[in-house]
Amino acid sequence: MTVNKPRGTRDFLPADTARRRYVESIMRDVARNWGYSEIITPTFEHLDLFTLKSGEGIVGELYNFTDKGGREMTLRPELTAPVMRLYVNELQSFPKPLKLFYFENCFRYERPQKGRFREFWQFGVELIGSGKPDSDAEVIALADSMLKAVGVKGDLKIGNLAVIRTLLSGLEPEIVSTVMRLVDKKEYAGLEGLLEEIGAEEQLKSDLFHLIKLEGRYILPDVKEIVGNLPELVSFEKTLKLLDAYGVDYTLDFGIARGLDYYTGMVFEVYAEGLGAQKQVCGGGSYQLIKLFGGGDVPSTGFGIGFDRIMEICPLTPPAPKTLVMISKPSVHLEAINFANELRKYVPVHIDLMERNFKAQLSYANTINADYVVIVGEKELEAGKLTLRDMVSGEQELLTLEEIIEKIC
RNA sequence: GCCGGGGUAGGGUAGAGGUUAUCCUGUGGCCCUGUGGAGGCUACGAUCCGAGUUCAAUUCUCGGUCCCGGCCCCA
Structure with missing residues (x-):
């Protein structure tokens, strides 16, 4: 019987893994160069951590379990809550601002589709301790810079929830979240119907539709006309000026709702093409x-x-390291191991593990697309040298170990 | 939870209610014990699972499962 991987998980083959590690390392470098430090939190947490943040409703989407001590646990579905927990547990008295990043796998019990898996990887940044425009701007600019660094082009949309919250402040909380959901999804017909249903004032309706249909880079004056010059808008405007200084390209969208209630002011999302229905790459x-x-x-x-x-x-695509295959006759195999050890300080070296004959070893080097072959044989050892064969050109020459290292590194 | 499309060797495929299920590729070995890519030979390797219809099912029907895409949701 064969056992398959669980639904929604993936195996990464050597080429996939090399590519992922490469892109990952670029993203880590960007974060570090902006002064952010990586942290690692547990793969599983107490269930409470997530129900506290997102409500009991999310349990249906979690890989939760009761451990042998009867504790309710879950594999983490995201990393913001764990990072906040870590902050409260360990970092409250560290100097502010605290600039952290993480790169971990998360688990959600959901129906897989394009760009959505049950085990998936999330990169993220949390800047803790500052609510100033500069920190909002830096976080957006960092996201922008990181996406650029890995060659991903997307539309950056920035909004501010204070605006729509102010507009809707007269409505019941449940109505507000329903309205926000419809706004976020741009379901204008449904929105119209709902407002009709609850008997919303004409002024509110026209303001709301006016607001969410505003689009572009320079709509702030129009927004101020609708809601007045809110204090949040003053600092939001500063954030936008800073973003211009960072050279970030964006459009404003006051219809972004970001699902949850705990977002207070600035919100942003990045959408990329080529991803099917799940095209948000950053939020x-x-x-x-x-x-x-x-x-x-x-x-x-x-x-x-x-x-x-x-x-x-x-x-x-990751740069491919030069690979080298060590080829030897059985009589000098032990010497070959010695040379391989030396060369392994510089390049990846393969050596025969299947007791293949000379020709088959060379053929193997060819099938794995080796760049070079180093031949160890009696003739070479007598001369105190090795044969280096360039597998692309087919040329070969008798060289010392030092000369070989010189040549291929 | 719901909807649609799929499932034949490791990868890519053909076929068909019937007895030994194609072909390509791959991998191992040999031709060939100091020189790769070609060629030849050889070995390995598949009808997703279960039930039903039938003399006979890989093929038809139903259910499950898994994959792909979409809805819901998206922290």
Whole structure:
């Protein structure tokens, strides 16, 4: 009997893995160069951590389980809550702002489709301790810079929830979240119907539709006309000026709702083409979550990047290291191992493990597309040298080990 | 949870209610014990699972499962 991998999981073959590791390393480098430090949190957490943040409703989407001590646990479905928990547990008295990033796998019990798996990888950044325009701008600029670094082009949309929240402040909380959902999905017909149903004022209706249909880079004056010059808009405007300084290209969209209630002000999303229905590659904003987990009233800003979606559209290929195959006669196999050890300080070296004859070893080097073959034989050993064969040109020459290292490195 | 399309060797495929299920590729070995890519020989290797219809099912029907895409959801 054969056992298959669980639904929604993937095996990554050597070429896939090399590519993922390569792109991953670029993203890590960008984050580090912006002064962010990587952290690792547990693969599973107490179930409460996530129900606290997202409500009991998410349990249906979790890989949760009861452990042998009767504790309710779950594989992590995301990393913002774990990072907040870590902050509250360990980092509250560290100097602010705290700039953290993570790159881990997450698990959700959902129906797989294009760009959506049950085990998936998330890259993310959390900037904790500052609610200033500069930190909002930096986080957006970092996301933008990171996507550019891996060759992903997308539409960056920035909004601010204060605007629509102000507009809807007279409505019941449940109505507000339904309205926000419809706005986020741009279901204008459904929105119209709902507003009709609840008997919303004409002014509200026209303001709301006016607001969510505004599009583009310079719509702030129109927004101010609708909701007035809110204090949030003053600092939002600063954020946008900073983004111009960073050279970030964006459009404003005050219809972004980002699903959850804990986002307080600035929110942003990045969409890329070529991904089917799941085309959001990045989402983030500023939020107040720490209090929820027992910490103080600390403002934070962060974003998450769906790494698997990035890999779908990322055009980069990792540089291939030169590979070398050591070929020997049985009589000098032990010497060959010695030379291989030396060469392995510089390049990847393969050596025969199947007791193949000379010709088959060479043929193997050819099938794995080796760049070079180093031949160890009696003739070579007598001369105190080795034969280096260039598998592309077919040329070969008798060289010392040092000369070979010189030549191929 | 719902909807649509699929499932034949490791990868790609052909076929067909019937006895030994194609072909390409791959991998191992040999031709060939110091020189690869070609060629020849050889070995390995598949009808997703279960039930039903039938003398006979890989083929038809139903159910399951898995894959792909979409809905819901998207922290």
